[in-house]
Amino acid sequence: MDMKSILAQSGLFEDVPRQTFSFIVENCELIDCEDGEIIFVEDDTEPRGMYIVVSGEVIITTEVEAGKEQHAPGQQNYFLTRLGPQDSFGEMSLIDGGPRSATATAQGPTSLCFIADDVVRKTVDRDPRAAYCIMRNVGAIVCRRLRESDFAVKHLL
Secondary structure, eight states: HHHHHHHHHHHHTTTTTHHHHHHHHHEEEEEEOOOOOOEEEOOOOOOOEEEEEEEEEEEEEEEEEEOOGGGGGGGEEEEEEEEEOOOOOOOOHHHHHHOOOOEEEEEEEEEEEEEEEHHHHHHHHOHHHHHHHHHHHHHHHHHHHHHHHHHHHHOOO
């Protein structure tokens, strides 16, 4: 599958004008990861940008402090989600410029499309319609994940 098809199927670029979409496709980077390779670590500030899974899987985890009731010192990894082809991650850094909120690790051989934040910024500067479409689509993804997290927390309480 070519990069244009992969990006189109991700849903992130729905309604983005064709010329702007072509600019994004031409400026993304294909990254191949080995099983267990860490893509980024929680609190990292680089690289700035987002990823789309082309093939394979990515596991998203966060570190939580071990509870006193567990009598376990230090940090423990907590599984958040498993992502597969056409899923995206790392979008939050595009919105707020903040550090990574979790750790992303390849599960098996994995290929990713990386879109650097400077590519997104150039797109936003060049085409306000594309900017609206991309932010709307990213916002929808972030809201869906927040709703899923809210649901999970409600069932823990």
